[in-house]
Structure formats: C-alpha cells, structure tokens
Amino acid sequence: MSKVIEISHSKPSRKSNTSSVTLFLEEKFDQYFSRLYAYAIYRLQDPNLAHDIVSMTFTAALSRSDHFDPTKGSVDSWLFGITRNVIRKQLRARKIRELISLDSLGFQPPSSQRWVEEIAEENHLLAKLIPYIRALPEREREILSLKFGGEISNRDIAEVLGLTQSNVGVILYRTLRRLRDQLNEEAEDE
C-alpha cells in the first residue's frame, strides 16, 4: 500500500516558552520580519508564499526557541536556517503537487506574475534582474537571497549552508559578475 503523498509544513507544536530568544524576537520583530521576508521573496519570487514562509518561520522558531544554542551559532544563522528549511519543505510539497498534476508544469503563481509587474514599475533594474536571478542555480540563488534579502554576513551564510566563508565570498562574486555580464549582453542585443 505504498503511495506517493504530498509532504506538508511542520505543524507548530503548541509548546510555549518565555525564553530570552522569544523576548529577543519580540523586540527585534520588525527588523527580522523585513529581512526574512526579503530573503523569502528573493528565493521564491512570490509574495504570498513569502508571507506564509515568514509566518511559519516565526511559528517554528518560537516553538523551538529552547533549542537555540548561542554556542553553536548566531541568531541570524539559526533563524535563517529555519527559514531555509521551511522554504525547502514548501518547495518539496509544491513540487510533488506539480508532479502529480502534470498540466501544471511550468506554472507560475499569479501572485508571482503580479509581483514582477509591480517591481517593473518601481525598480526597473531589479525587474530586469528577476529572470536572471530565477535562472541561477539553486545554491547561487540561495546565497544571493541570504546576502541581499536577509542581509546576513558571509560567516552566517556559510553556517546556514554548510560552506566555508571564503567559498561563500567566491560564489557571491561570481554570481554578481554573472548577472552583470548578462545585463551587459542584454544591453548589447538591444
């Protein structure tokens, strides 16, 4: 009776605590919300999904705040690590759904299309970059999203992704260079 099922998000346990991490998150809520959202939106390019992801990240972080160990890493790497896992889980679930429904392959959520259109009105260069960011390999897009969306240090990115700090620096350099070359090529073609 094996069957393929879709995976789903972590259900938040109703565990409660008043740990220092909870208080910290409460105090720095606005700052973290904005950074986590920017990271999620760069990663997913869909505002609705990004909102869901941030919501789930906070739920997961609050329910597991007693698991946070400052000797093992910073709050940044812990929180962005959680967000990354939530995103991966969400992508897996979505992928399964899309694999089951073959006609939806290549489907782009309407909210994502709207988002790109709104970006184009607000920031022309960013709108131009979006398709190139979307076409980046997963690791490069992940690093770009963490660096510019999450605004976290190379050291924290290295911790989240299990890479070395210098590796992160090289990948960032190459990715920005690649985007610059692609923009220049596009300009030449025009």
Next chain:
Amino acid sequence: MNDRTPSLDELEIFSRRLDQLIQMHRLPTGVMDSTHREMLEIALTLTHKPLPPARQIQDEIQKQITFYRNPSSRTHISKRKLVTLGLLVSIAIYIVACAVSPTIKTQTKKVLFQIGHLLFTNEITNAQKAEPYLNTPRPTPRIEETIEHQVWIQLSQEDASREVGFQVLVPHDVPEQEWERAFRPEWGNIKKISWEIYKSPEGGINVFCDCFRFHSVTILQQKAIRGYLDEFAIDNAQVREVEVRGVRGYWVEDAPTGIIGGGGSIWSLTEDDIVWQVTFENYLVWEENGILFMISGSDELNLEDFQLVAESLAP
C-alpha cells in the same frame, strides 16, 4: 561569460566593499574598475527590498508571539507533556513485557489488530522495502518502478456510491484548529475544505480531502469483505484502541508507510533532482455498518484532527 575565480586580494577588497554597501545602502567610495562598480550597482539594487511586506500580515504574525507567551497555552502543554510521558512509560513497560515473556512476544510478533478484512501486522512496510532503491540511478529500480502503475478513476459522489453499492461519505465541516489559526497567514482568510473522490484499482473509494491548512488526508471506504483478509504492515507504529463515531476503532501513529519525493526548485522541475524518502503516516481505522473506513494523513496531524474529519463524514 567570465566565470574565473577572483584572486584572494581581489575577493577581499570586493567583499569589504560589498559589506560597506549593505551597511550603508549606497555605493562605497574609492577608485575601482568598471566591472566592480557595475557589480556593486547590481548589489545595491538587490539590497532595495523588493516591495515591503504587508503590515496586516506582520501584525498577524506578531500575534503569534503573544500566543506562544500566553500562560494558558503553557498549561495546555504541561498536560500534553504528561500524556506523552505516560504513553512513553506504557510503551517502555510493553517492550520490556514483550522481551521477558515469550508468550507475548510470539503473540505480538505478527498481528497487531484486525478490523474489517484488514490485518495490521508489525512487519516492515512496502515503503521500507522500497527504500534501498529509491534514489539509485537507472537502470536500478527507482521509485516509479517500485510502485505499481495503477489507474485511479475520478468519480462524483453519486457515481462512486453507485459503483461500490453503498453511500460514500464525504467530509463536511472540519472546524479550524488552534494550530491552523497560528498558521493563518493572509489577511485572516477563512478555512475552506475541498475533496475529490477516486476509485482505486482494488475497488475501494478514496476521498482525498484538503481538510486542514497545509495538510490533506485520504479517507478510504471499502465494503468489509468477509472470509478474506488483507495484510497491512505498519512495522513499529504505535497502536491504540479508540472510539470513533460511536464504534470501536484504532489509532495508528507513526507508521513508515509513505514515500515522499522532493528537492530542487519550483522553477526547474526535473525528475532527476528529486530525492525520495520514506515518511511516517498516521491512520484512524474503524468499521461502520459493514464498511471499512481508514483515514490516513501526515504524522503531523494528531488524533484530535483525525477525529474531526471522522465526525464530519456524512452523505
């Protein structure tokens, strides 16, 4: 395109400028070549947050923090912890009893319980058997070869009932659970459930229901066949007798019966990116008026969630 590795000096200078840019949200000063300047201009564009998040959503999430700091939920957790502890102690006693008593060991070796024509056993599941082959490269069997290709036919509720000769039940009102409210992300949207009915090749009716936020369940309905037994392996899953819709049923928790696949990105859907793995599922099973009902779903849904679905079943 130039993908050369930058020298260490070049990388260090660039990284420093990049950090300055992120801190100040403007281009760093100083002499630099045109390539670096253009790269930093791109970086600066990327630091501009692409459309700010909605304030309403921010407020919703902030409420969650209050939820987690609410003393009443702490009391609730203590009870849950107590129940879990009790369950763990019971399981430990049970394991020790099985180990020291050859009689119990023999009796519990295979059949855990029977309901309708289904015999639940503690043998390893098909999913576990398939596990070694799940991510092996071709031509070694992969997941698609380990699962039989079966034809599932979608039916209306009326047609399904006619096909199987009994009234197929569907979920109606599954109230929003507290944990779902914590997950309500967008402008407090209302929970809606939806379902689809399929007839499986074995003749059972499966109702696939999006009964919870982010979670779906499958409700199998099949005439209990007399004089015939079908085995259903659940390995070391926890089994508990419960009351469902006024009759005796069983709650099966953490059965390694599912196979999930995932990985890669939504933007590059290729089959080869997928990593397959065995996953745990929960089951609520009972027999009602000669019909076997089995609700299956994620191990993240608990008995209370499953009971709500069972209670909501109606023509």
